[in-house]
């Protein structure tokens with residue numbers, strides 16, 4: 001049983017980044033995952049997740065999970081089955097992302113503050129911290 005998703009309204013929402021108007025953009029089933037090309041699709045659950053797109057900055061987001069607790073995310077998304085649909089989640093992606101950040105911004109790391117938004121288990125942040133980057 002998936003935790004309750006936030007009720008959907010057709011009215012635009014304020015963008016979570018810049019607060020500009022973000023119109024309703026599209027919908028996917030809760031079973032949609034980021035690795036369908038490699039892992040295939042999961043059976044549909046009949047739980048729609050609506051997305052909004054910011055008219056100003058283009059950020060695409062949902063508010064469906066805004067009321068969820070950390071426990072909800074751990075139970076319904078980042079559970080024992082998550083690694084099956086996103087095998088790069090725990091190590092490969094955060095490690096490669098840390099290398100990319102180091103490559104492009106390492107020379108100026110003392111001047112920067114980083115925010116790891118949606119950082120999973122925190123490996124990217126931990127790796128960057130260990131490399132001398134400071135968090136926001």
Ligand SMILES: [Zn+2]
Nearest residue numbers: 015018054057
């Ligand atoms: Zn925006």
